[in-house]
Amino acid sequence: MKPGPLRYLAPATVEEAVATLRQHPDAKVLAGGQSLIPVLSMRLARPSHLVDLGAIPGLDRVEVSESWVRVGAMVTHARLLADEDAYAVLPLLRQALENVAHPAIRNRGTTVGSIAHADAAGEMPSILVMTDGVVEAIGPDGAREIPAAEFFLGPLETALASDEIVVAVRFGRFPERTFTAFRESARRQGDYALAGAAVAVTVDADHRIVAARAAFVSVTDVPSALDLSGPLGGQLLAKVDWSCIDDAVQAHLAPESDIHAGADYRRMLAGELTRRACAAAAADAMAAGAPAAGGNR
Ligand SMILES: Cc1cc2nc3c(=O)[nH]c(=O)nc-3n(C[C@H](O)[C@H](O)[C@H](O)COP(=O)(O)OP(=O)(O)OC[C@H]3O[C@@H](n4cnc5c(N)ncnc54)[C@H](O)[C@@H]3O)c2cc1C
The missing domain is CATH 3.30.43.10 (Uridine Diphospho-n-acetylenolpyruvylglucosamine Reductase, domain 2)
Incomplete structure (x- = not known):
C-alpha cells in the first residue's frame, strides 16, 4: 500500500x-x-x-562529555553503533544497538527516532531510562529537557507535544568500575525481541557489588529502570547466586501476550536473560580485574 x-x-x-x-x-x-x-x-x-529533519545541519553529531553521551536527532543506529568514543565510555550503547533490527534498518533508522516512537519493544528507550538519560526538545516556547523517566507515558506515547521536536538525547555515563551487558531473545535475529534485559553492575576494588540496575525490553508497558542494589549489594562477584534477583525482577515485569509469545513465556524469558546478563557483566568485571582506576565499562 x-x-x-x-x-x-x-x-x-x-x-x-x-x-x-x-x-x-x-x-x-x-x-x-x-x-x-x-x-x-x-x-x-x-x-x-x-x-x-534530514536537511537540518548539526543534528547528526555524537558528542561525549564527562557525564554523558549526546546523540543528535539524525544520528542513525549504525552511526552510533560504530562510534568508538561512545563505546569507550558507554559500551552498553553498542551492546544494545547490535540487537536493533537489521543492518539495512540501522543504516536509516535513528536512535532518537526510536526513542520518540516509544515502542516498548525498542531497545534504546530502555537504555535511555537505565542511564538516567535526558531528552532535549525544542518547541514554540523554546527548549526544554525531559528526564527519560518522565518522557515515556505509555506504549507509543511520550511527554512530547505535537509541535515539539527532539533535537538530541543524552545517555548518562555510569560510575567507574561499572560493567554492563545486554541480552535479548527474538524469534529471528533482528526481529523485535520477545524479551530483553540490560544490566549494569558496579563493583569495588575487591569485586564486591556496590550497585546494580536493570531495564527491560518487550516486558513492560513503559521503559523503567529497576534498582537491584538491594538483593545484590555487598555480594562478592565470584560467589553471587544470581537467582537472588528473581523476586525483584518478576515483581517489576508486566508482560502481555501477543501472536509471538504468551505473557508467562516472556516473563520466564526476561528472568533468565537478566540472570545471564548479570553473569556476563560479572565475567567482564573479573576478566578486567575491576582496576581501581578502571574505565567505565
Ligand atoms: C523490519 C523492522 C524491524 C525493526 N526492528 C527493530 C528492533 O528490533 N528494535 C528497535 O528498537 N527498532 C526496530 N525497528 C524500528 C527502527 O529502530 C526505527 O529506526 C526506529 O523505531 C525509528 O527511527 P526512525 O529514525 O526510522 O524514525 P521515523 O520512522 O522517521 O519516526 C518514528 C516516529 O518518531 C517520530 N520522530 C522521529 N524523530 C523525531 C524527532 N527527532 N522529534 C520528534 N519526533 C520524532 C516520528 O514522527 C514518528 O512518529 C524496526 C523497524 C523495521 C521496519
Whole structure:
C-alpha cells in the first residue's frame, strides 16, 4: 500500500520545522522513516504534512562529555553503533544497538527516532531510562529537557507535544568500575525481541557489588529502570547466586501476550536473560580485574 496524500517539507532549521508543526497540527516529523513510513503505508496514520529533519545541519553529531553521551536527532543506529568514543565510555550503547533490527534498518533508522516512537519493544528507550538519560526538545516556547523517566507515558506515547521536536538525547555515563551487558531473545535475529534485559553492575576494588540496575525490553508497558542494589549489594562477584534477583525482577515485569509469545513465556524469558546478563557483566568485571582506576565499562 501507499501513504495517503500528504505534503513533504524539508525545513532548513529547527525553528522552521517547529513553526511548520505548529501551523499544521496533523503534521508528523520524519527522521529515518523506518517506523513512520510503514505506518503511513498501512494507512494507520494520515498526516497532512511530513516534516523531514534530514536537511537540518548539526543534528547528526555524537558528542561525549564527562557525564554523558549526546546523540543528535539524525544520528542513525549504525552511526552510533560504530562510534568508538561512545563505546569507550558507554559500551552498553553498542551492546544494545547490535540487537536493533537489521543492518539495512540501522543504516536509516535513528536512535532518537526510536526513542520518540516509544515502542516498548525498542531497545534504546530502555537504555535511555537505565542511564538516567535526558531528552532535549525544542518547541514554540523554546527548549526544554525531559528526564527519560518522565518522557515515556505509555506504549507509543511520550511527554512530547505535537509541535515539539527532539533535537538530541543524552545517555548518562555510569560510575567507574561499572560493567554492563545486554541480552535479548527474538524469534529471528533482528526481529523485535520477545524479551530483553540490560544490566549494569558496579563493583569495588575487591569485586564486591556496590550497585546494580536493570531495564527491560518487550516486558513492560513503559521503559523503567529497576534498582537491584538491594538483593545484590555487598555480594562478592565470584560467589553471587544470581537467582537472588528473581523476586525483584518478576515483581517489576508486566508482560502481555501477543501472536509471538504468551505473557508467562516472556516473563520466564526476561528472568533468565537478566540472570545471564548479570553473569556476563560479572565475567567482564573479573576478566578486567575491576582496576581501581578502571574505565567505565
Ligand atoms: C523490519 C523492522 C524491524 C525493526 N526492528 C527493530 C528492533 O528490533 N528494535 C528497535 O528498537 N527498532 C526496530 N525497528 C524500528 C527502527 O529502530 C526505527 O529506526 C526506529 O523505531 C525509528 O527511527 P526512525 O529514525 O526510522 O524514525 P521515523 O520512522 O522517521 O519516526 C518514528 C516516529 O518518531 C517520530 N520522530 C522521529 N524523530 C523525531 C524527532 N527527532 N522529534 C520528534 N519526533 C520524532 C516520528 O514522527 C514518528 O512518529 C524496526 C523497524 C523495521 C521496519
